[in-house]
Amino acid sequence: MLDAICLFDDSNPVTYSVFKFQKLSDLDIEKYRQALVCPACAGKAYYRKASKDGKAACFGSRYHNADCREFKPSAAKEREELHAIEVNQLLVDSDAMIIDFSRQPSQSKARLIKSELAKNELGKHESANEDISQKAKSASASQSVSQSTSQLTSESAALSGHEANARSDAQQATPSKRIAKEGLEKLLNSLMRGSELAESDLWVYTDDKYRWRAKNLFVNFADAEPTENGSPRMYWGTVSHIDKEQLWLNPADTKEVGIPIDKIAEPLKQRFGLNERRDFEGAAIILFGKCFWNKAKTRKIIQLWNNDLNRVFISKSEEN
Template sequence: MLDAICTLDETKPVTYTVFKFQKLSDADIEHYRQSLICPACNGKAYFRKASKDGKAACFGSRYHQTDCSEFNPSNAKVREELAAIEVNQLLVDNDALVIDFSKRAGGKCASLSSADKKVVVESKADKGNTDLAEIGADKAGTQDEQSGMSRVSSEGLDKLLHSLLRGSELAESDLWVYTDEKYRWRAKNLFVNFADAEPTDNGAPRMYWGTLSHSDKNMHWLNPADCRDVGIPVEDYQEALCKRFDIQERRDLEGAGIIIFGKCFFNKDKTRKIIQLWGKDISRMAISKLDD
């Protein structure tokens, strides 16, 4: 995309060429970049600065309509659409989903056998001792819709993120999702887009997802593109994050997809919502860069 529309002032939208936008002051770029849309389909857009290795500045979007004239199929789109198809089929074929936080994109599951795609396990409903109230997950009780044997699939965060970015039905599903052996949630209560993030009554975690607009200059905070009042502090584990996701510069984060298991709370002045990674465990988040 060579152009994008800034809608910060909805009564006077301004169309910028990428050449004009990159010449704005750093302060103006930070102020405007979360209000950009595609000029052809109005999908939310992002701005990426020129990279140190010579890549040009550009506008782009992960939210183009399929018939958008600006839309250019990429490896990322193909990957995301395939993930959405596979996850939607998973919702049909399985009774529950186990999130395998050790499973990386393109890698094998470390904790399950090669037959982990559709394993048969004893239903936890028969055990009758699962207490999910501690962290606010859906309380299982002693009865379930299906007893005996259940079909359970295992997936890593990368595929789940890719499917959500491409509109899978996961975030609206009643499927049980296990975040570990003890806690399970209805998918529709677990997966929350950044735009819908709200502090929970008891600090219960959720699986927040969406795309990133940008980070601050020191890459201590990540700012979602889906809203303007949410921030993700990463300073405490910045080194581990950059190493795990090969983040070399701020540009690598611009327009990236992200999913993070964490808790949401207000800052001191209640002007901004903070999403804190649960236990600062880097395995409980995934970032999908545009260039991956």
């Protein structure tokens, strides 16, 4: 995106070209960057500074409408859409879902993009297209079979030791009960592409002890509110930017929330390939954590649960 509309002053929206925006003072950039929207579809937008290796500054959005002229399909976006379809099907086929926080991405982003580009080349040939489609269907079918058979046995046994409500669920875990198991990557991708997960009544287990209705568990940053007794939730959305000291993540979805990373900054950057501040800008993120007010009650804090890196996933933006 070469242009974005700034709604910092609702009564006086201003359209900035990326060239004009990058010439603003650092103070103004920090002030306006969380008020940017796409000029075509009004989807929440972000600003990325120029990189050290010569990549130009740009605007981008993870919230484009599918028919937006600024929306540019890519291998990663296609993967997100596939994950949204798979999760929506999971909601239909499953009675419950367990979040596997230990599950790692199936392959690195670089390998993914390279693989998808190769598929696109093969896509010029009809036979290759059919082969790719069959592989996708086979993978989905294989996963469904695995979730409804082998996982059923092991997860039913795990659920048998739960507290009252979970124990009741375990007793109902008969061979006909279908329990899915998914990692954070697919859940985040599906939420970013508009899956129905955040509105679903599906029971979701965050460990062997606690379960939640999906609609009460998955919370966009814009809707985050401090919970009673610090009860955790799965918070998700996009990152606007990281502060200069790299101690806080600032969600693009709201100006009222901050995510402290001072105790995990370096391992977090290494884990998700966030080599410079620019890499955080426009990144999608999901984390299991608790929301509470700061001491002055001027800002909501979302703290990663036990600072456990297995309970957070970040997907960098593909924009230039």
